[in-house]
Amino acid sequence: MMSKKRFDWAQRLKKLPPYLFAEIDKEKKYLKSKGIDFIDLSIGDPDILAPIEVVNTLSNAARLKPNQKYALDQGKFEFRKTIKNWFKDRFAVGLDENKEILPLIGSKEGLVHLPLGFVDSGDYVIIPSPGYPGYRGAALFAGAGVYEMPLLEKNNFLPDLEKIPRSVRNRAKIIYLNYPNNPTTVLAPVDFLKKLVSFASKYGIIIAYDNAYSELYFNHKPKSILEIKGAKEVSIEFHSLSKTFCMTGFRVGWACGNKELVETLLKVKTNIDSGIFGAIQDAASFALEKENHYANNLRKTIKERRDIFVKGLMAKGYKDIFAESTFYVWVRIPQKYRSAIDFSKTLLTKRIVAAPGRGFGKWGEGFVRFALTVDKRILEKAIDLL
Numbered sequence: 001m002m003s004k005k006r007f008d009w010a011q012r013l014k015k016l017p018p019y020l021f022a023e024i025d026k027e028k029k030y031l032k033s034k035g036i037d038f039i040d041l042s043i044g045d046p047d048i049l050a051p052i053e054v055v056n057t058l059s060n061a062a063r064l065k066p067n068q069k070y071a072l073d074q075g076k077f078e079f080r081k082t083i084k085n086w087f088k089d090r091f092a093v094g095l096d097e098n099k100e101i102l103p104l105i106g107s108k109e110g111l112v113h114l115p116l117g118f119v120d121s122g123d124y125v126i127i128p129s130p131g132y133p134g135y136r137g138a139a140l141f142a143g144a145g146v147y148e149m150p151l152l153e154k155n156n157f158l159p160d161l162e163k164i165p166r167s168v169r170n171r172a173k174i175i176y177l178n179y180p181n182n183p184t185t186v187l188a189p190v191d192f193l194k195k196l197v198s199f200a201s202k203y204g205i206i207i208a209y210d211n212a213y214s215e216l217y218f219n220h221k222p223k224s225i226l227e228i229k230g231a232k233e234v235s236i237e238f239h240s241l242s243k244t245f246c247m248t249g250f251r252v253g254w255a256c257g258n259k260e261l262v263e264t265l266l267k268v269k270t271n272i273d274s275g276i277f278g279a280i281q282d283a284a285s286f287a288l289e290k291e292n293h294y295a296n297n298l299r300k301t302i303k304e305r306r307d308i309f310v311k312g313l314m315a316k317g318y319k320d321i322f323a324e325s326t327f328y329v330w331v332r333i334p335q336k337y338r339s340a341i342d343f344s345k346t347l348l349t350k351r352i353v354a355a356p357g358r359g360f361g362k363w364g365e366g367f368v369r370f371a372l373t374v375d376k377r378i379l380e381k382a383i384d385l386l
């Protein structure tokens with residue numbers, strides 16, 4: 001489609017790395033076109049429906065005239081107030097609903113727009129590797145240099161902040177971090193979060209803490225960075241209803257934390273979008289206020305799937321399996337394969353689609369990510385095929 005290239009791409013788009021899932025996507029399309037069945041464990045989009053009462057709230061709210069008009073850029077007061085209450089209950093952190101909370105069109109929207117408010121060319125953005133691919137695009141679109149910070153198994157997939165070169169630290173504006181972590185599934189211990197806050201404070205770096213999976217845990221409740229002393233001076237945290245309530249398609253989340261950071265993100269957004277559909281905000285408020293039991297059930301379902309899948313992998317001889325939180329399983333590829341892509345291609349011949357670790361950054365090489373977003377019976381079938 002792009003062969004003639006009548007319209008040359010801007011440099012910022014040219015700088016984006018090749019899309020590593022492209023070959024996998026091509027193969028998926030091919031299998032679909034031939035009517036061949038396959039098990040798709042590659043995408044982090046839950047198969048489970050959003051709470052029905054949330055859908056009903058959305059449907060009723062869509063009929064209301066004020067919701068059919070432009071929404072406030074800052075989001076509805078009632079929604080911000082609900083977020084404030086939810087945050088207080090969940091993390092015991094107080095937030096000012098007028099200055100420290102900003103509703104978003106999904107957390108990705110805010111994560112990606114943030115650097116536009118703070119980064120000039122010549123600055124650095126530090127991204128975790130492996131990590132959610134959105135951070136890299138965000139940095140490159142803002143003209144930043146990207147420093148890929150390794151998350152290594154030997155460090156429990158936490159970054160070694162001391163290894164970030166001085167030249168990068170001194171020119172870095174933002175450091176992205178995400179725990180519970182996609183794709184490695186690990187949580188961040190409090191000691192690490194404390195170190196992170198003191199590192200960021202010392203070098204004047206903004207912590208963009210991606211907490212999209214805060215409710216998808218099994219044993220230990222994940223923390224908010226804002227629970228750490230001094231964090232509010234330097235941090236903005238991102239939350240999402242996508243995973244907690246299986247509302248990926250609704251596009252709703254929020255940013256919260258330092259008021260200057262929140263205010264700047266709002267300024268960027270005001271120049272780009274015109275608020276979130278009011279009915280979606282009403283539905284999101286309902287979810288946060290009334291659907292706490294939903295996350296409990298979701299955790300039970302995912303835990304059951306995880307236990308089946310991990311047990312199956314172990315029985316098949318897989319080693320180095322990580323499944324501490326989220327709905328992913330991060331696994332080292334068997335030794336005989338040259339690369340994660342190579343292994344993923346072999347899985348495709350067995351009609352299983354998984355995400356090669358290299359797609360999450362260079363330090364993801366050697367691993368593959370399975371998303372447990374299908375029913376347990378299908379997972380059992382996948383294990384048989386592996």
Ligand SMILES: Cc1ncc(COP(=O)(O)O)c(C=O)c1O
Nearest residue numbers: 106107108132182212240242253
């Ligand atoms: C780590 C992480 N952050 C953010 C997002 C974006 O979520 P959303 O924009 O749906 O809130 C995702 C989606 O998969 C993710 O994995």
